[in-house]
Amino acid sequence: MEDMKEVCVLYGGNSSEREVSLKSGKFIHKSLVKNGYKSYLIDYADLTELEKLKDFNLVFIALHGEEGESGILQSKMDKAGIDYTGSGFEACKNSWDKEICKNILRQNNLPTPDFSVYKTFQEIIESKNKIEEQFQEGVFIKPCKEGSSIDIIKVTDFSKSDLEKIKVDLVDRERKFLVERFIEGREFTVGFLNDHILEPLEIITKREFYDYEAKYDDDETQIIKADLDENDLDTLKEIAKSCFNVFGLSRWGRVDILQDQKGNFFVLELNTVPGMTDHSLFPYAASLKGFSFDELVNEITK
DSSP states (O other): OTTOOEEEEEEOOSSTTHHHHHHHHHHHHHHHHHTTOEEEEEEGGGOOOGGGGGGSSEEEEOOOSHHHHSSHHHHHHHHHTOOBSSOOHHHHHHHHSHHHHHHHHHHTTOOOOOEEEESSHHHHHHTHHHHHHHOTTOEEEEESSOOTTTTOEEESOGGGOOHHHHHHTOSOOSSOEEEEEOOOEEEEEEEEETTEEOOOEEEEOSSSSSOHHHHHTOTTOEEEEOOOOHHHHHHHHHHHHHHHHHHTOOSEEEEEEEEETTSOEEEEEEESSOOOSTTOHHHHHHHHTTOOHHHHHHHHHO
16 A cells, blocks of 8 residues: 555546446545545546546546446546556446447357347337337347446337337437347346455345336345355356456456346346445445455455
């Protein structure tokens, strides 16, 4: 820590995940101070010159959404010679864009639900019959570049779904969307911290799926240690480890994985800047491995 006295926590920003990022950043900042660092909070929305970040020994990226996870920021920091936490440009870019991510998963024989990509939500509306025929079990419609379950829609019966009405309520309808086969099953998440694969967690929610409210506001959402037999647990961890290696994630990250009713696993997505709030999955998974929140922050920082 002698070489790393001053740390800037970069948080906030202008994305739809701003509020979550503000919460994460404040928790991280408080922990850094407790750990003996000189910590400074900088809202990315107020940062006019990236060069100002050179004043710090390290930038702790607590930016969720495109600003912190797409790889653009990491690329700029690399060029400016700024040291930062987490994965580099390529890993962030490839895991952030769901279309790129799922193609990489396929190329590496990692199981993921079938999907199609559409340029806008209107194109989905116009292709409704084709989608219904292709994915008879139903679909999840997801923006290709977004996080925190924003603008994600579950459709299991197209005859009862008013896509025109749904379109009106979207944060951004003029962007690429992934239409992904709906799979009934259990949802797990697996994190890694340096050399540690963390304890897999199961997410249980009474909502239709693990949406924004379930993640951050609903106290009835249950996050429990994955209750799987030894073979399934080993398989889940191996798939997670393969994902981290294939994408080249560094220092910390998370992968969300679904298990269908036949016991098969499917990779949903990767996360290079997991949430660090009191409702977040990553700190809880780390705690099951014996890391306090302060120890977790120290591991990511060192």
